[in-house]
Amino acid sequence: MRISSRRRPLPVAALAAGALVAAGLALATPTASATPAATAAPGATSAAAETAAAHSTAPAAGKAAATPLPTAVYSKISDWGSGFQGQYVITNPMTVPLNTWSLQFALPATESVTSMWGGTETVSGTTHTVAAQSFDTTIAAGASVTIGFDASYSGTYADPSACQLNSDPCDGSADQKPPTAPSALTVLSTTSSAASLSWTGSTDNVTVAGYNVYSGSTIVATSPGTAATVTNLSPSTSYSFTVRAYDEAGNLSAPSAAVSATTLANTGGGHLPGVAAPFVDIGAWPTPDLTQIAETTGLRQFSLGFIVNGTATCSPSWFNAYAMSAGFEQSDIASLRAIGGDVKPSFGGEAGTELAQSCTDVPSLTAAYQSAITAYNLTQIDFDIEGSAVADPASIDRRSQAIAALQQSAAAAGKPLTVTLTLPILPSGLTSDGLYVVQSAVKYGAKIALVNGMAMDFGDIEAPNPSGQMGKYAIDTAQSLYNQLTPLYPALTPAQVWNMIGVTPMIGQNDDSSEVFYQSDMQQLLTFAEQQHLGELAFWDVTRDGNACTGSLSKCTDITQTPYEFSKMIAPYQG
Structure with missing residues (x-):
């Protein structure tokens, strides 16, 4: 497969230590079983009661521990008898940005502002x-801004x-204003045991902490x-x-409008669940936002x-x-994991040198792979072996x-560590090198969970008259691959293969x-995958899919x- 032809130099800032996910991150999983729509209680507790419940069950209920709120602290800088200079320092102690702010104060009738700066x-x-000010509305987490002013006065200063x-009070002691209600709640997708949802986010006088x-x-x-996946649902059931x-103070918004989701039937057959896991060219520019894509697509x-x-x-x-x-991308991956998603980095690809061709012994190669697993707390990895790497038996055996x-x-x-292989394939199956x-x-006892065939660029001999x-x-590539894997894994049942x-x-x-893969082709492949219960x-x-454009094939589907x-x-x- 291709990787983006546009390559960026390694910025100095990106070299700073940032192993955000090295210690592991919890997924956004349900805290209780969902109630089927037919029996769901329509009533809701008061905001105060639900806020208390959220506090008492944190973090399972989605409420973090109490967070210090933004403050505005006044001080008089100077006084010259008929006037003075004062300032307010607004500080954001939260771990998230304060996206907008408005400061209000009263002066005695004997005092009058003559000039102001910072707002x-x-x-x-x-x-x-x-x-x-319109060009500077956000106060970053842990940062401060200063609002200064000159004023005249008569009599005694106050x-x-x-x-x-x-x-809210400037001392950060209280925030009583709840966020606005989320809107446009939508069901993105369902399986037999889960429903993925998205919605339009809320606004708040301070900041929305979560949903x-x-x-x-x-x-x-x-x-x-603005997305979540509810799991542990029952098949063929409406919810x-x-x-x-x-918000950071625990205030709850009003509920969004309700949406109904019906889970799919349990396909049975004893097979493991399959997954949709399309490739993302993470080297594309601008860097793809995985969390945003997940929230948009399901x-x-x-x-x-x-x-x-x-x-x-x-x-x-x-x-x-x-x-x-x-x-690189650790913050985005952490956000993706927080809404129930995950990534499977792939070693190799069409361009560059696969590590097994650079590392000349098994221990050093193992350590190189392990460094990526550790840095990103990975439970699944892929090896995309193509080009010169697929025809290099020595590096294949090392790998x-x-x-x-x-x-x-x-x-x-x-x-856990799940390993998959991505290999070039033809309608007649893997080449001898790929096999x-x-x-x-x-031979070496590597447990391969899945072999993924790159069903593309077949050529006229293997795929004559490809239009339509x-x-x-x-589908032919999958059938041929089944025939090739069956004798290699004799202990597996046909369903397992x-x-x-x-x-x-x-x-x-x-x-x-001459080869164009249309939406109708994907629907045909999807139907086959569901019938045979393909693993992936x-x-x-995904970037080409999102652009929906005409142009370079690294960016567009045309x-x-x-x-x-x-x-x-x-x-x-x-x-």
């Missing part, structure tokens, strides 16, 4: 209101009074953003959900391309630009031994000008489509 002033009688910051998702009066999920926002899993060898020998990097220690060592180490530590990658894994047949050819197969087409225009359904890539049409089509896939 825009309006006056009504003796009350002065200072708003943030301090300002009746100070309010965003309609609680309710089934009836029970909190079933929480989210720091009613609402969402309420809460996708919760992404395969990230690509980790390759860096500038030094045997040194993993994101597309030869960011070392594992640079913290297989390293994978086995990684899995042994993870097992000893009581941690050897799997054979090597079997790309969906069929993609199908569950070990993934298919990744290139959506829209392929590099081969993906495509290259077909008529709506943004993220393919992503939304496969997001509900569960095998």
Whole structure:
């Protein structure tokens, strides 16, 4: 698969230590079972009662511990008998930005402001209101801004009074104003046991801290953003959900309008759940926002391309630009995990040098892979082996031994590590080189959960007259792969072998000008995947899908489509 031709230099700032997720992050999972819509209690407790409940059950109910609120502190800087200079220092002690602010105070009738800086002033009688300037509305977490003014007075000087910051006392002692109600609550997708929701966010006089998702009066999920996945649901059951926002002081908004979601039937058959995990070219510019994409599409899993060898020998990097220690994308990945999503970084790709070709022995290669696993707290990784790497038996065997060592180490530590392979494939199946990658894994005891075929760029010999047949050819790759894997894994049942197969087409225009993968082709492949319970359904890539444009194939699909049409089509896939 291709990676973006645009490469960015490694910025100095990105080299700062930033292993945000190294210690692990909890997923946004429900705190109680959702109530089916038919029996859900329609009543709701008072905001005060729910706020108390949120405090008493934190963090399960989505309420963080009490957070200091922004303050505005006054001081007189100088006094010259007939006038003075004063200032307010507004400080944001929260861990999130204060996105807007308004300061209000009163002066005695004997005092009059003659000039002000740091904000825009309006006056009504003796009350002065200072708003943030349009070019500087946000106060970052832990930061302060200063509002200064000169004033004249007669008689005796007196301090300002009746100070309010965003309609609350300036000493940060109270915030009684709740956020506005969330709106446009929508069901993005459902499976037999989960429902993914999104909504339009609330506003607040200070800041929105997060959202609680309710089934009836029970909190079933929480989210720091405008999407969440409710799990542990029953198949073929209708549920009613609402969402309420809460702020840093624990004030709850009114509930959103309710939305109904019906889970899918349980497909049964004893197979493991499948997943939609399309590739994201994380080297594209601007850097894709995974959390925003998840909230827009309903996708919760992404395969990230690509980790390759860096500038030094045997040194993993994101597309030869960011070392594992640079913290690249860790904040976004943390946000994605907070709404129930996750990533599967892929080592290799079409460009760059795969680590197994740079690291010349198994211990050093194992350590290189492990450094990425540790830096991003990974439970799943992929190896996209193509180009020269798929025809290099020595590096293939090193990789297989390293994978086995990684899995042994993870097992000893009581941690999961799922490994998948992404390989070039034709309608007739894996090439002999690609097949050897799997054979090597079997030989050295590397446990491969899934083999994902890159169903793209077939050529006229393998895929003659491809117009209108790309969906069929993609299905042919899965059938051929099934036939190749069956003798390699004789202990598996037919259902388990199908569950070990993934298919990744290139959506829209392929590099081969005669091959175009349309929405109808994806629907055909999706239907087949659901029938055979394939382990993974993906495509290259999400950024191209989101752009819905005509132009460079690294950015566009060059077909008529709506943004993220393919992503939304496969997001509900569960095998």
